[in-house]
Amino acid sequence: MxxxxxxxxxxxxxxxxxxxxxxxxxxxxxxxxxxxxxxxxxxxxxxxxxxxxxxxxxxxxxxxxxxxxxxxxxxxxxxxxxxxxxxxxxxxxxxxxxxxxxxxxxxxxxxxxxxxxxxxxxxxxxxxxxxxxxxxxxxxxxxxxxxxxxxxxxxxxxxxxxxxxxxxxxxxxxxxxxxxxxxxxxxxxxxxxxxxxxxxxxxxxxxxxxxRIGTWPWPTPQRGFFAAWQGTPPFDAQALMGWTRDLYDRYAAFFGQKEPPQYGVFLRYNPINAGGGVGLYHSFVTTFGKPGLHGSDVDEVKSTLAHEMFHTFSPYIEEPAGLESSWFGEGLATFYQRRLPLRFGLITPAKFLEDLNFHAGRYYTSAMGDAPNGEVPKRFWADTRIRTLPYDRGMLYFADVDQKVRKRSGGKRSVDDLMLAMLALNKAGKTTTNADWEHLLEAELGASAVQEFRAFLAGKAPVPASDAFGPCFRSTTRPMRRYELGFDSAVLAEPRRIVRGVTAGSAAAAAGLKDGDEILVPVPQDQIQGEQGARLKLHVRRDGRDFDIEYLPRGETVDARQWELVPGADTRSCGI
Known part of the structure; x- marks a missing residue:
């Protein structure tokens, strides 16, 4: 080639x-x-x-x-x-x-x-x-x-x-x-x-x-949507790309683009951490897994596609640079990855709830849920509980703001308006900062919203109202167990993964993991962290012998917020 x-x-x-x-x-x-x-x-x-x-x-x-x-x-x-x-x-x-x-x-x-x-x-x-x-x-x-x-x-x-x-x-x-x-x-x-x-x-x-790749369509258009995939996905790639093209067109209309630029989606197999994705220049890439494993569920892939494609259109905060401001970009994308597809009629209320409860459950059971935002760039790659904060905590924060804006304006305004105002600043060439967001908050909700935002950055948990996600849904609580790896999580981000800090009494210790064991295969955690019953398999080497250790990486039980369908709700009009 x-x-x-x-x-x-x-x-x-x-x-x-x-x-x-x-x-x-x-x-x-x-x-x-x-x-x-x-x-x-x-x-x-x-x-x-x-x-x-x-x-x-x-x-x-x-x-x-x-x-x-x-x-x-x-x-x-x-x-x-x-x-x-x-x-x-x-x-x-x-x-x-x-x-x-x-x-x-x-x-x-x-x-x-x-x-x-x-x-x-x-x-x-x-x-x-x-x-x-x-x-x-x-x-x-x-x-x-x-x-x-x-x-x-x-x-x-x-x-x-x-x-x-x-x-x-x-x-x-x-x-x-x-x-x-x-x-x-x-x-x-x-x-x-x-x-x-x-x-x-x-x-x-x-x-x-x-x-030898798949493409849709071929030849690709001069403007608009196209896709390419490497390998054989465990789902109908053509049908998935048709759905994604429809969503892209709806996104473009939502953001006021009459002639959207060319935009490409790339899919390939990932044996380690399938299902994730990343937004790139006028494109994004996502990955699929083997049948029955993470990344093989087409609805899971749709959620990733909706998230990453949102980044192509959405605003961002430029200062502070990078991961310290990821609460904004990733939080918005996680909030809208289900909000807009439901509004457009491209997912069902049941799928909306499934995605919402995954992220809410992952956050409200996290032992790191109150970590200050300033810790995110320091420990992003070393601890899955820190890495997922911008996505989960950020999403819940924007849901809270959205509900308050809707309530104060009598439904005439929403977080859409604040998000688009930030986007206008980006397009005007302004170096956007937290102060720009605070200015919009104060104008919309008053000085108290600015104080709440600063408390959020300091680690205070967002607690959206029961109806924050629309009239079809209400909050509830469920007993759920915290994610507990059972050893120093930084080990998994190192080039050679030598176990240290095994916690006495943890599921990892009970399964036989010991300090000094070498983990031979990278271990994805972000998805497992949000799935209460998902077991963790480690392929380890000890004294020249290779073997597997498997356990349920869970610790104490807490009451975690979740959402459910309101009995008798008209599911034909759940989108807001």
Whole structure:
């Protein structure tokens, strides 16, 4: 397989010509399996002084190792000939990139002399992940199952530092792949050009998939929805994509987009943590599992699709950067992932309740439910109970605000209006902060709402009113058990998972887990945490012997808030 990404362009239609970039990606298949990708980058208009950073890539992106540590050779040449490169690992300030973040530990290549003229860079990357997963993470790393490969720009694009924007075109050369192969990226199917100039952050937030893949429709449209999947999902992918296209069109109308831009959905198999997803540039990727396991239920996948697609349209808070503001972006997406599909008639009230109670149960049984929001970026990857707070606690907070706005306005206004006001600030180019949200809250609900928001950030549990989710639903309480891993959760986010801190009297200890055991297979927890009866299986090594330990990771019982259908409710009019 080979695919070529070309980025060439102008800073604006009537403006001066800016830098351009052409990226050739030539994967090599052996017996139908894609093994490596030869990458060639051709830059025009890129300059760098002697000993200045020329190319860079994070060492780790959202808990996923990039190709940086495995690159044994990077060749560079400009108009004057070969350029010697010096490798450096540096720490860069973390900055906001939409609702994500960039910076941190970076690998950089410095030119020993000044660069001028056309710059060509060549290197080879594996078409599959070569390092073991660190634990919970988005599906960025290359995966080459099913006579295809796919991965995100996050983990393989070496790009110059800075904020220059490039016109992006993707071209695919599939001559080294099995017959019938296709190539699709976030920019569309086959040869495609991005609708706007893209900076380095946006370029990395694109997805690439090529080989013996499924597509819907084909050829992909110049505008609107398309999809591609790698492998064989345990559900009707064509039907699911038809449902998703309908939801996308409804989202576009809700957000006032008369001509929505091109938007792609990517699906692939995930043996570790199926069912999750991540929003990218005009696209998102989600994963499926084997029949009967997580990620095989089409309704579960629909919920993920509704969540991630919402991110494409929704506002975000830019300062503080990254995970500290994820309560806003992830909380909104979790709130709307069921609210809008129910409003549009695309899910049933029963499915609405199922999704709501999963998130409410996961939060109200969490021993970390009162952790301050400031702890989220510190422990996001180390503890599933912290990682899920922005989603669950954020969702319940927005439900509480929504109910209060509806009540005060007599049903004329809702959290929709506040969310769209924040989006207008984003579109106007303002660097949005918590203060912008507080300004909207005070105008809508008074000063007390600002104090409640600050208490929420400090860890106070949101407690929405019984009818916060509409007239068809009411709150109740049920006895539920807290999630209890039974050992130091940070172990599961480490490259080598050596158990420590086994809790005496825990289910893990009762099942025979001991300090010093090595967990050989990554352990997904986010879904299990929300399922009261889900058992945890650890594949461990002890004294040279490999075996499984399985147990129910639950501790004390608490009364947790849940919601139920109001008896006699007219389920035809539950959406609000």
């Amino acid at each position: 080979a695919f070529v990404l070309t980025i060439a362009g102008m800073m604006a239609a009537a403006g001066p010509i800016g830098p351009s970039l052409e990226i050739d990606l030539s994967p090599r298949a052996v017996s139908g399996k894609v093994e490596a990708i030869d990458v060639t980058l051709v830059f025009e208009g890129v300059t760098a002084g002697a000993d200045a950073p020329l190319l860079q890539i994070p060492l780790v992106s959202s808990n996923v190792d990039t190709v940086a540590t495995g690159l044994t050779r990077v060749d560079a040449r400009d108009a004057k000939g070969p350029i010697a490169l010096v490798l450096h690992d540096v720490e860069r300030p973390v900055q906001a990139a939409g609702d994500a973040e960039i910076g941190g530990k970076m690998r950089e290549w410095n030119a020993v002399r000044a660069v001028s003229g056309r710059l060509t860079v060549r290197y080879t990357v594996p078409a599959h992940a070569t390092l073991p997963p660190r634990g919970a993470a988005p599906p960025f790393a290359f995966s080459n199952d099913g006579q295809a490969t796919s991965g995100a720009g996050h983990i393989f694009l070496l790009l110059p530092p800075g904020n220059a924007a490039y016109r992006t075109t993707v071209k695919w050369d599939l001559s080294k792949l099995p017959a019938g192969s296709k190539g699709v990226s976030s920019y569309g199917g086959g040869n495609a050009t991005a609708s706007e100039p893209l900076n380095a952050s946006q370029l990395r937030m694109a997805y690439y998939m090529a080989g």
